[in-house]
Amino acid sequence: MTDEGLESEYLEFNMELRALSEATGESIGSSFFDMYAELAAENGDCPDLSRCPVVREGRGGYRIDGYAFDKDRGIYYVAICDARDSTTLETLNAAELAAMNMRARRFVEHILEPDFSAAPGSAEDDAGGMIAKQPALLKRVQILVFSAAKLSTRRPPELSGEIAGRPVVSNILDFARYAAISRSKGSVEPIAINLSSLADGPVPCLAASTGAGGYESYLIALPGEVLATVYGLYGPRLLEQNVRTYLQARTKVNKGIIGTLRERPEMFFAYNNGLTATATAVRTEYIAGGLLGIAEIEDLQIVNGGQTTASILHARDQGASLRDVFVQMKLSVVQPQLVEDVVPRISRFANTQNRISEADFFSSHPFHLTMEQISRRLSPPPRAGALAGEKWFYERARGQYRDARTRGTPSERRRFDAEFPKAQLIEKTDLAKYELSFAGKPHTVCLGAQKCFLAFADNIAGEWENSQLSFNDGWFRNAVARALVFRWTDRMIGSSDWYRSDRGHKSQTVAYTIAWLENFIRRQGKAGLNLQLIWNQQEVPEELRRVLEALAPQIARKLRETPDHVRNIGEFAKQQACWANIGRCEFELPELPDAMLLDKEEQKEEKRDDAAVRRIDLDIELDRLIVMLAPRHGELLDFARRKGLLSPKSNAALGRIGRGQFLLPASERGALGQLLSRMADEGFEMPAADCEEPADSSGSRRIRLSGSGMKQVRL
Numbered sequence: 001m002t003d004e005g006l007e008s009e010y011l012e013f014n015m016e017l018r019a020l021s022e023a024t025g026e027s028i029g030s031s032f033f034d035m036y037a038e039l040a041a042e043n044g045d046c047p048d049l050s051r052c053p054v055v056r057e058g059r060g061g062y063r064i065d066g067y068a069f070d071k072d073r074g075i076y077y078v079a080i081c082d083a084r085d086s087t088t089l090e091t092l093n094a095a096e097l098a099a100m101n102m103r104a105r106r107f108v109e110h111i112l113e114p115d116f117s118a119a120p121g122s123a124e125d126d127a128g129g130m131i132a133k134q135p136a137l138l139k140r141v142q143i144l145v146f147s148a149a150k151l152s153t154r155r156p157p158e159l160s161g162e163i164a165g166r167p168v169v170s171n172i173l174d175f176a177r178y179a180a181i182s183r184s185k186g187s188v189e190p191i192a193i194n195l196s197s198l199a200d201g202p203v204p205c206l207a208a209s210t211g212a213g214g215y216e217s218y219l220i221a222l223p224g225e226v227l228a229t230v231y232g233l234y235g236p237r238l239l240e241q242n243v244r245t246y247l248q249a250r251t252k253v254n255k256g257i258i259g260t261l262r263e264r265p266e267m268f269f270a271y272n273n274g275l276t277a278t279a280t281a282v283r284t285e286y287i288a289g290g291l292l293g294i295a296e297i298e299d300l301q302i303v304n305g306g307q308t309t310a311s312i313l314h315a316r317d318q319g320a321s322l323r324d325v326f327v328q329m330k331l332s333v334v335q336p337q338l339v340e341d342v343v344p345r346i347s348r349f350a351n352t353q354n355r356i357s358e359a360d361f362f363s364s365h366p367f368h369l370t371m372e373q374i375s376r377r378l379s380p381p382p383r384a385g386a387l388a389g390e391k392w393f394y395e396r397a398r399g400q401y402r403d404a405r406t407r408g409t410p411s412e413r414r415r416f417d418a419e420f421p422k423a424q425l426i427e428k429t430d431l432a433k434y435e436l437s438f439a440g441k442p443h444t445v446c447l448g449a450q451k452c453f454l455a456f457a458d459n460i461a462g463e464w465e466n467s468q469l470s471f472n473d474g475w476f477r478n479a480v481a482r483a484l485v486f487r488w489t490d491r492m493i494g495s496s497d498w499y500r501s502d503r504g505h506k507s508q509t510v511a512y513t514i515a516w517l518e519n520f521i522r523r524q525g526k527a528g529l530n531l532q533l534i535w536n537q538q539e540v541p542e543e544l545r546r547v548l549e550a551l552a553p554q555i556a557r558k559l560r561e562t563p564d565h566v567r568n569i570g571e572f573a574k575q576q577a578c579w580a581n582i583g584r585c586e587f588e589l590p591e592l593p594d595a596m597l598l599d600k601e602e603q604k605e606e607k608r609d610d611a612a613v614r615r616i617d618l619d620i621e622l623d624r625l626i627v628m629l630a631p632r633h634g635e636l637l638d639f640a641r642r643k644g645l646l647s648p649k650s651n652a653a654l655g656r657i658g659r660g661q662f663l664l665p666a667s668e669r670g671a672l673g674q675l676l677s678r679m680a681d682e683g684f685e686m687p688a689a690d691c692e693e694p695a696d697s698s699g700s701r702r703i704r705l706s707g708s709g710m711k712q713v714r715l
Contacts, residue, residue: 006150009179010089013148019422023487025494026506029053032083033065036146038429040173041450042398043181043189044237046077046144048448050570052127054107062106065146067127073314074139075235076131080104082147092149092174101170104143105163112138112164120567121560123504129567139317140232141168150176156192157233167317169233183399190280190299191234198226202285202293205331216333218282220294221269224261224325228313230300239306257311258320266324274328275305282333297331305329367460367471368396368428374476375426383538392480393420395427426483432456433511434482438528440519440583442511446573467611469618474610481531488540489513489548498553508573509556512582517551519583521592527603530596546590554587622673626662629676633658639684640675650675 021031030051037049049066056062068077080100084090110116111128112135118125131138141163157171181189195203203226209217231238260268280299287293302309308327316322375394382389395401405416429449436445436456444455463470490510493499499506518528534540540548559569559582566572629636637654640646646654649671653664664672 006176006179007089009182010148010175011087013175013179014087016422023423024490024506025496025499028085029065029081029083032148033079033081033146036081036173036178037066037079038449039178039181040079040144040146041448042429044235044239045171045173046079046142046235048450049077049079050126050448052123052570054123054127060106061103062110063103064107064127069130069137071137073310074137074317075142076108076138076140077142077144078104078108078127079144079146082145082149084148086148089175090149092147092151092172096149097145097147097151097172100145100147101143101160104145105168108141108143108163108168121569126568126570130571135164138166139314140166142235143168143170145170145172145174147172147174150174159233167232183402189237191237191301193230193297193300194295195226195297196285196295198229199223202287202295204287204291205284205294207292208330215335216282218294218331218333220329220331221326222275222329224265224268224312224322224327225316227309227327228316228322231309231313236306238300238302238309254307254311257308258315258318261312261315261320261322261325265321268324269326269328272308272327273305274330275302275308276330276332277302277305278332278334280334282331294331365457365461365464366468367464368394370471371431371476371479372396374473378473378476380480380538381536389538390421390424391419392424392426392483394431394476395425398427401425426480429453430483431479434479434486435459437486437511437514438482438518440515441579442508442515443574443576443579445511446508446570469611469614470607472610472614472617474606477535478531481529481534484534484538485529485540485544485548486510486514488545489552492545492549493552493556496549496553499556505556505559505569505573508559508570509552512559512573512579513548513552513555515579516555516582516585516587517547521597524597525600527598527600530598532598532606533596541596543590543593543596547592550589551587555582558582558585622669623662625676626657626664626672630657630660630662636679636684639679643679645675645678647671647675 017028017031017035020026020035021028024031026034033049033051037046037051040046041048047068047070049068051066053065054063063080064078065081066079069075070077080103082092082096082100107128108131111124111132116128116132118129118132143160151172151174154177155172157169160168160170162168177189203220203222205218205220207216208219209215257272260271264271278299278301279297282294282298283296285293285295305327312322312325312327371394375392379391380389393401393404401420401422404420405413407413408416429452432453432455433445433449436442436452436459439459441455445452447455490506493506493509493513499509521528529544534544559573559578562569562572562578572578633654637646637658640650640654649668653668653672653675656662656664656668
């Protein structure tokens with residue numbers, strides 16, 4: 001990226017930052033933290049961070065802007081922001097970086113002092129109270145610097161001494177790195193590992209492939225000390241994204257692995273299944289005895305074995321010696337242009353022993369593709385006074401909206417902005433917040449974007465298996481209506497006098513307000529808010545606004561009325577007990593008119609009608625694909641036979657297509673759909689089609705085939 005290109009991205013970032021601040025009613029500094037923290041969590045630099053500004057000026061002063069504590073692994077994350085009020089991209093020098101690291105470091109030192117005390121409910125207590133009360137839980141510290149400036153040279157995470165015997169890792173997310181991750185479309189940020197420097201020389205390996213087809217593989221006995229050091233520096237960034245989400249949200253450190261490391265370290269290689277990893281390149285050298293060794297690994301990603309990796313570091317933090325520990329690793333080297341397609345397959349096929357559910361591979365779930373397709377096609381009604389409706393853009397992968405907006409001529413970009421305004425972008429993690437708030441799970445929403453999204457993925461994956469036709473135009477219209485209510489509530493709270501006088505816990509208040517209202521409506525025997533009415537108006541009706549304005553401050557006060565044993569409101573809001581308490585409370589509210597509420601029978605009828613329309617749409621798409629594939633009938637048949645995929649009905653369907661008969665019996669259509677889905681999974685190259693979604697960099701496209709029990713196929 002040239003300096004000019006980075007400057008242009010910085011100007012765009014500044015506009016997004018100010019737009020977010022205006023939309024939410026939060027300060028520029030708070031919005032800056034939110035943008036950087038969200039990207040850092042998605043990239044694997046940290047878990048979801050809680051914004052919690054703590055500052056003390058003067059000699060020996062300290063400061064942090066947010067924190068997270070991974071209790072299972074004993075890692076305490078503290079973040080400090082360098083948000084600059086400049087219209088040009090500035091340079092971050094070493095002295096400034098060192099000063100910010102020191103201020104964050106002093107805060108950790110402060111809470112570990114024996115005489116530390118803070119007022120219950122204060123920001124200092126929220127951020128450090130748990131560590132101060134139970135210092136034995138703390139095993140290591142991660143300091144994150146979020147800067148709107150750029151470093152002159154790339155600076156990877158590095159060990160920077162200790163605090164009270166705990167190792168400290170310093171990590172910098174400057175603007176150059178922020179921009180690079182933002183434009184990566186959700187793919188992993190490259191990690192280069194110099195094994196020679198970590199292991200005092202190349203690590204011996206065994207080549208296990210011919211190198212044909214753009215693929216190489218190696219078998220390695222990786223020293224446990226090296227693996228622990230690498231994971232200590234890079235953490236979950238080493239893990240392929242779906243496995244990373246699974247590990248962070250679901251698992252605890254494996255006691256069995258740690259037991260072996262402590263008691264029988266020399267047997268670890270024999271007892272453990274090892275790791276499966278990928279890379280885009282390796283540098284090998286011949287070492288003593290003519291053995292081949294790996295000196296460097298580019299773009300290392302662990303796709304199976306995250307549990308083992310995290311447990312090894314945890315064991316070392318607890319004092320276990322890793323001197324005699326070796327871990328077997330199968331390393332697949334894949335050419336960069338094949339990474340997006342091959343690595344998820346390796347991840348899926350490797351994670352079979354300790355099965356990760358389909359929801360854990362949710363980033364490629366067909367639900368996203370369905371929502372994407374509907375969002376590009378479905379035009380909302382125009383708002384009052386407007387001549388045309390503005391579409392909602394569903395972004396299933398990071399950077400999709402930006403890429404679509406920057407394609408074409410200036411006039412084409414203006415048309416895109418008019419059709420898909422930035423204010424109507426819906427990211428998949430935001431969709432999870434909206435849906436779970438309305439579903440009565442505000443405590444799950446408060447867990448943070450990543451864990452909230454995983455819970456949403458679990459729900460959707462189960463519903464998708466039961467009825468794919470449920471995810472239709474009506475479902476998307478309702479999702480947009482929920483987004484309108486959620487966003488309006490967020491803006492309303494941010495600009496309210498009662499909130500400005502006592503800032504804090506806004507995100508929790510929004511989620512709990514919406515959840516309580518929807519739960520209250522259902523207790524009255526209704527199905528919920530009339531979301532179709534909100535979709536038709538493309539705004540929150542005045543009657544509903546008055547209810548939300550009255551309800552939100554009452555919810556905020558109730559959130560602060562915690563039980564005596566609770567000191568941290570934000571942490572308590574993540575618990576089912578908090579929702580159970582608030583959910584049964586009664587509040588004084590204006591009455592909602594009947595037109596704003598939906599009867600259960602009306603809801604059932606709407607769902608039936610929407611599913612029927614979806615079935616017709618999908619049948620039309622399937623017919624189109626059948627016609628496109630007809631000229632390749634022989635190729636289809638040969639591939640299906642080689643892979644052993646044919647059933648009697650799918651074989652009969654292919655026979656009819658080969659004879660030019662496209663009107664298939666229903667049972668054969670369903671069998672053909674299943675066959676095409678399985679062929680796509682096996683790597684059969686489908687033809688490009690006239691789809692709403694343009695081809696990606698590889699020339700691939702996607703089309704939905706969900707109509708007769710069919711999954712989606714990559715075209």
